[in-house]
Amino acid sequence: MTLPVGSFINMAAVVGGGALGMLLGARLPDRVRAIVFQGLGLCTMVIGMQMAFKTANPLIMIFSILSGAIIGELLRLEDAFARAGEALKAKLRSGNPRFTDGFVTATLLFCIGSMAILGPFDEGLRGDRTIVLTKSILDCFAAIALASAYGVGVLFSALPLFLYQGSLTLFAGVLQPLLGPAVMNELTATGGLMVIGIGINLLELKRIPLANMLPALLTAVLLASIFM
Template structure:
């Protein structure tokens, strides 16, 4: 069994980048912080669209999002995430009003996408950490931008990131048969829609409860294996 060293580095990059972002954010005037936030939202939307266009069957993506949204709404996932985030915020005695939002948005952004799956898989199956270390650099810079705008909650996204990617590395051999190229494309495309939603939230165009849509990723895997 291979130690998920790449995921440990990735989590450390998020924490390190987040600390830099906190230091920068504290020194930025409100108007500068606002334009940084808007720029981050625009860039996030572009990343989401690029990922969403990877679908070879838009119906899989559509039904995954719809099915996931209904399932998450019935399960009240957003409420669970908010309660967990607020409990952590209270324990840390943080006064940041965007703590939970930063935690949820950063977790979705860092844990969704082909690199978040392929990187840990390559590490677990072949001991190759190239992809996950490259992702670490990207996530580190993204963490700087997110933490400067949304605060300390972004740093704690390193915990679900480590658990998620580390688990993929440890169980890569078991999961590999279920995540072929077709499934990966549809999973990435569905995740891209969620990341597009993060951009919309960052721009404050419309508040989308993205946590309720997370089951869409499970639907994408199942539907792609059946109809892909």
């Protein structure tokens, strides 16, 4: 069993980038922070589109998002994420009004996507950390931008990131047969739609409760395994 060293490095990159973002954010005028935030939102939407176009069967992606959103709404996953963020905020006695938004947004951004799965898998199965280290660099820069606007809540997204990716590394051998290329494409495409939603939230065009859509990822794996 391979230890999730790459995920630990990814966690450290998010914390380091977030700390730098907080340092820079305190020195940036509000108008500069706003344009940085908007730029990040636009880039996030483009990345999400690239991911979404990987689908070979749009019906799987559409049904996964719709059914997953219904399941998540019934389970009130967004509220659970918010409560976790508020609990952290209270424990730290933080007065930052955007703490929870930063925690939820950063957690979703760092944990959704093919690199968040393939990286830990490559580390667990082959000991190859190339993908997860590349993701660490990307996440570091994203954390800088997010933390400059959201604050300390972004740093604490590193904990669920480590638990998620670390678990994939530890159990890569068990999960590999379930995630063939066709399944990964549909999983990536479904995650891409959610990443587009993150961009929409960052641009403040419309508030989408994306945590409620997380079951869509499991639905995509199930449907792709059956029909692809």
